[in-house]
Amino acid sequence: MPATPYDALIIGSGQAGNPLAYALAEAGRRVALIESAHLGGSCVNYGCAPTKMLLASAQRAHLVRTAGELGIRAPEPVVDFAAIVARKDRLTQDSRNGIEQSLTTEHPNIRLVRGRARFTAPNTLHVDLHDKKAGHEQLTAPLIFINTGTRAAVPLIAGLEASGYLTNDTLLLGLTELPEHLLILGGSYIGVEFGQMFRRLGSRVTIIETSATLMDREDTDVSRPLQELLQAEGVELVLEAEARHVSRNEADVLTLTVDTPGGERRLRGTHLLVATGRVPNTDALDLQLAGIPTDEDGYVQVDDDLRTPAKGVYALGDVKGGPQFTHISYDDYRIVRDQLLHGRPRNYHERPVPYVVFTEPQLGRIGLSKDQAREKGVPFRVSRLPASTIGRAVETGRTEGFVEVLVGDDDRLLGAAVLCEQGGEIMTMFQLAMTGGLRYQQLENLVVAHPTWAEVLNNAFQKLGRGQ
Numbered sequence: 531m532p533a534t535p536y537d538a539l540i541i542g543s544g545q546a547g548n549p550l551a552y553a554l555a556e557a558g559r560r561v562a563l564i565e566s567a568h569l570g571g572s573c574v575n576y577g578c579a580p581t582k583m584l585l586a587s588a589q590r591a592h593l594v595r596t597a598g599e600l601g602i603r604a605p606e607p608v609v610d611f612a613a614i615v616a617r618k619d620r621l622t623q624d625s626r627n628g629i630e631q632s633l634t635t636e637h638p639n640i641r642l643v644r645g646r647a648r649f650t651a652p653n654t655l656h657v658d659l660h661d662k663k664a665g666h667e668q669l670t671a672p673l674i675f676i677n678t679g680t681r682a683a684v685p686l687i688a689g690l691e692a693s694g695y696l697t698n699d700t701l702l703l704g705l706t707e708l709p710e711h712l713l714i715l716g717g718s719y720i721g722v723e724f725g726q727m728f729r730r731l732g733s734r735v736t737i738i739e740t741s742a743t744l745m746d747r748e749d750t751d752v753s754r755p756l757q758e759l760l761q762a763e764g765v766e767l768v769l770e771a772e773a774r775h776v777s778r779n780e781a782d783v784l785t786l787t788v789d790t791p792g793g794e795r796r797l798r799g800t801h802l803l804v805a806t807g808r809v810p811n812t813d814a815l816d817l818q819l820a821g822i823p824t825d826e827d828g829y830v831q832v833d834d835d836l837r838t839p840a841k842g843v844y845a846l847g848d849v850k851g852g853p854q855f856t857h858i859s860y861d862d863y864r865i866v867r868d869q870l871l872h873g874r875p876r877n878y879h880e881r882p883v884p885y886v887v888f889t890e891p892q893l894g895r896i897g898l899s900k901d902q903a904r905e906k907g908v909p910f911r912v913s914r915l916p917a918s919t920i921g922r923a924v925e926t927g928r929t930e931g932f933v934e935v936l937v938g939d940d941d942r943l944l945g946a947a948v949l950c951e952q953g954g955e956i957m958t959m960f961q962l963a964m965t966g967g968l969r970y971q972q973l974e975n976l977v978v979a980h981p982t983w984a985e986v987l988n989n990a991f992q993k994l995g996r997g998q
């Protein structure tokens with residue numbers, strides 16, 4: 531069967547694939563977008579959005595539970611997990627429907643192909659169609675965009691497969707009962723968000739982590755306060771622990787055996803969430819048939835313009851390695867769009883990489899951490915303001931955390947770590963100042979409405995000292 535020709539093929543309905551399909555279609559190109567699972571990819575279905583929906587319920591429960599701190603007596607909240615899951619499922623389905631409508635009815639130049647794609651040659655894809663009667667199809671185009679994302683990495687641990695475990699996918703797409711005791715393997719950003727969420731929903735939670743602190747990519751004096759806040763809420767931690775074995779008995783109790791510096795420990799729980807990292811969805815793409823190299827972890831290798839060595843083939847989003855965030859994947863789309871449709875090349879290495887851990891309080895991060903500045907030999911001064919000194923924090927009873935800023939020799943901001951209520955929004959204000967090249971004195975002297983969280987811009991730099 532001859533291959534059906536298009537102007538562009540997009541593999542994956544992720545955070546880059548969908549907007550790129552719209553942009554190309556609006557520019558008059560005929561596009562086929564191939565998706566093997568849910569429209570919207572990770573963020574919409576088993577990543578950002580559903581976690582934040584569940585977190586919103588958990589945070590509401592916590593607000594009710596702690597209402598007495600502000601003089602409001604409320605009974606212990608009843609967590610209706612079925613209703614929480616139903617809300618998440620409804621909102622997720624709404625998002626999928628919106629994407630489907632946009633792809634199939636609002637852009638006549640786009641054809642949505644439901645199936646799994648793999649390369650057969652540099653510019654040709656074979657798609658195993660979901661429609662079994664139709665079977666498969668060959669598609670060809672001078673431009674192909676790989677936006678296939680990642681999935682949870684599952685470590686090789688004896689007994690894991692037989693005992694049953696959750697990943698972000700199976701938890702967010704299918705968990706219907708509230709775990710009595712959730713063991714979380716992996717104490718990075720995903721593990722930490724799920725940990726606080728389920729603790730607040732009423733589960734017992736134990737996070738098991740190989741490093742000596744949670745979120746060990748952050749400066750220790752940034753991750754440790756968050757770790758202590760989680761512990762204060764009753765999240766149990768088993769650190770410097772290496773998982774060795776998993777089993778499940780007839781009473782459905784799961785036992786995770788770990789090695790720790792203090793010896794072997796057997797941790798019992800009802801559910802096990804594996805959150806130990808991600809692997810790229812490249813193993814079934816037959817990239818070698820198109821001459822597309824990957825690195826040793828399977829991530830597609832691209833140049834500064836997100837081009838692979840195969841002519842006309844690009845990789846966008848998580849699958850190309852590097853920081854794995856929705857806004858990074860979306861920006862990859864903008865880079866490719868500007869390059870192909872507007873003749874405006876932009877190097878992706880130059881963009882900022884802000885991110886937020888959506889615990890309460892949030893941790894917002896932008897630019898260099900202290901450790902990174904030291905590693906790069908960048909001179910810096912640092913100022914850390916306890917959140918308890920912010921007027922708005924005192925008024926609202928949200929005094930946990932701190933606001934930390936790094937300033938270079940030229941008085942411009944190098945980075946910020948904001949562990950604080952509204953941490954993501956406050957961090958974004960620092961990002962804006964960095965983008966505009968403002969000196970810190972301009973923020974100190976900015977007239978800011980009182981009493982907002984933004985007032986921290988005036989006070990954050992009070993304690994500037996020498997960083998190294």
Ligand SMILES: Cc1cc2nc3c(=O)[nH]c(=O)nc-3n(C[C@H](O)[C@H](O)[C@H](O)COP(=O)(O)OP(=O)(O)OC[C@H]3O[C@@H](n4cnc5c(N)ncnc54)[C@H](O)[C@@H]3O)c2cc1C
Nearest residue numbers: 542544545566571572573577647678679847848854855856
């Ligand atoms: C639990 C969790 C929470 C997160 N929270 C945040 C957050 O708060 N903020 C943030 O910025 N990021 C967050 N992320 C990361 C974010 O979800 C991802 O960085 C982002 O969704 C990546 O999008 P993408 O465009 O690379 O691909 P994806 O959105 O992963 O899309 C890839 C698509 O390709 C499809 N596909 C794969 N192989 C094939 C094939 N052979 N043929 C056809 N289709 C295929 C997949 O089915 C999928 O739909 C979170 C991730 C997780 C797991």
